[in-house]
Amino acid sequence: MGQNSGAEKTYLLVPILLIAVLTSTAVIRSPSLVTLPGLGSAIIVAAPIILATYALMATTIAGRGTIDLAVGPLLAFINVTIVRLNGLDIVTDPIPVFLLALGIGVLYQILFALVIIVVRVQPIIVALSGYLALSGINLVILRRPGGTAPTWMSDWGAGETIFSPVLLIVLLATGGWLLFTATTFYSNLRMMGYDERAAYTSGVRIYLARLGAHVISGLFVGLAAICYTALISSGNPNAGGQITLTAVTALVLGGVALSGGRGSVTGALLGAVTLFLIGYVLSTFQFGAIQSFVTDLAYGTILVSSLLLTLLVPIVARHISFVSPYAAFIVLATVVGGIILHVATYDSFVVAPSVAQALGDPVANKALAVPDDNLVQRYFVLPEVASGGTGGIGPVALSLTPLQQIAFATAAILVLVVFTARMFVVEAVTPRLSLFLYIFIGALIVLTFVTLAQSGPGAAAAAAGEIP
Numbered sequence: 001m002g003q004n005s006g007a008e009k010t011y012l013l014v015p016i017l018l019i020a021v022l023t024s025t026a027v028i029r030s031p032s033l034v035t036l037p038g039l040g041s042a043i044i045v046a047a048p049i050i051l052a053t054y055a056l057m058a059t060t061i062a063g064r065g066t067i068d069l070a071v072g073p074l075l076a077f078i079n080v081t082i083v084r085l086n087g088l089d090i091v092t093d094p095i096p097v098f099l100l101a102l103g104i105g106v107l108y109q110i111l112f113a114l115v116i117i118v119v120r121v122q123p124i125i126v127a128l129s130g131y132l133a134l135s136g137i138n139l140v141i142l143r144r145p146g147g148t149a150p151t152w153m154s155d156w157g158a159g160e161t162i163f164s165p166v167l168l169i170v171l172l173a174t175g176g177w178l179l180f181t182a183t184t185f186y187s188n189l190r191m192m193g194y195d196e197r198a199a200y201t202s203g204v205r206i207y208l209a210r211l212g213a214h215v216i217s218g219l220f221v222g223l224a225a226i227c228y229t230a231l232i233s234s235g236n237p238n239a240g241g242q243i244t245l246t247a248v249t250a251l252v253l254g255g256v257a258l259s260g261g262r263g264s265v266t267g268a269l270l271g272a273v274t275l276f277l278i279g280y281v282l283s284t285f286q287f288g289a290i291q292s293f294v295t296d297l298a299y300g301t302i303l304v305s306s307l308l309l310t311l312l313v314p315i316v317a318r319h320i321s322f323v324s325p326y327a328a329f330i331v332l333a334t335v336v337g338g339i340i341l342h343v344a345t346y347d348s349f350v351v352a353p354s355v356a357q358a359l360g361d362p363v364a365n366k367a368l369a370v371p372d373d374n375l376v377q378r379y380f381v382l383p384e385v386a387s388g389g390t391g392g393i394g395p396v397a398l399s400l401t402p403l404q405q406i407a408f409a410t411a412a413i414l415v416l417v418v419f420t421a422r423m424f425v426v427e428a429v430t431p432r433l434s435l436f437l438y439i440f441i442g443a444l445i446v447l448t449f450v451t452l453a454q455s456g457p458g459a460a461a462a463a464a465g466e467i468p
Helices: 002-029 036-060 071-087 094-119 123-141 151-156 165-180 184-194 196-201 206-232 240-253 265-284 288-319 325-344 353-359 402-426 435-454 457-466
Strands: 384-386 393-395
Touching: 002 240, 002 265, 002 325, 036 071, 036 165, 036 206, 036 240, 036 265, 071 094, 071 123, 071 206, 071 240, 094 123, 094 206, 123 240, 151 206, 165 206, 165 265, 184 196, 184 206, 196 206, 240 265, 240 288, 265 288
Parallel strands: none
Antiparallel strands: 384 393
């Protein structure tokens, strides 16, 4: 158990480092990512990948090499079923659609589990058979991409704001997995993955636990299908292969052992986000007609590299066991946050004409640089209120004295240093995220938004007015 935990921690360092590099690259190449619509669209696109990865993790941890290759075609089957029934005006309201999606996912996974348990067929054979069968059935239901999703689902996939029902689904799913990992049932699944015979002799009901894992997987597939339908607002019977490849790659990259017994929701989330960022960064290079080929090539290369990395984990873990992945996450998040702040507020800096003349800048002699009037609202820091006598809309500026700014900055630095040092020592024994860490990450995010507010147009204009 201890070695496996160390291996899992080593795996987490890989997606954490990749996320830091890819996020910085994505923000530099496409600054629109850190705008309100950009983040909203990113959440909508990444949600199906995250939920599909969660669905794979439930059965993979249980062991026997139960990698559900049919997760993509099953998601596509639910997608085209929803679209087809909506076109016939049979299932259109939210509650029936949710019940349909979750019901199909659970029924398929129960059938999957019964074939493994009762008929005793190898899981990989059942998964491959399901992949081929569902791929054909999807084309029977909908011959080509098309159709129309319910109107309320199309509104969910607009991606105009961060706070959307899709984000709520992802948060609830992630929170549900975190609670699930604290249960005895999850411990039994991991024990089954390590050694099924030992789990049986310990009193674990093997068949019931395996059936429960498949039910959980079916629920997550249903949620992933709902988010995917909201994303494309139509049906796509050919989406199965791409989704399966992406989910399996994210699963391996997140440190989940395909043999079972090892995995965490943190690793699965990091792996899924990494795969999304890879696709996003590659899209900024505009490869044209070979865009999809390059993306699949990148996913396949990462999958093979991650599998080969399993051979090096025992060796690498002995040399970097003192490094906490969560401490590395805090340090890299601070660096990436600085890059995001610089890119996001680059156009809001104002140079006074007198200073520009002294620097020999002919452009600033004409007029001051005009910052984005909606910079603060873009980061949902403060509500919009009517400005003075113009009747327009303007941001509410935060006013902190220099002493307050120094006090807040000093406190943040001290907490960061102390917490990082603590993580390096404690997380070697306790590799799981604690409540304090969640609060600390949330505080850093809030501090980032406050800093953006201070760098908004109001603060910049005031700073320019103070220069003689």
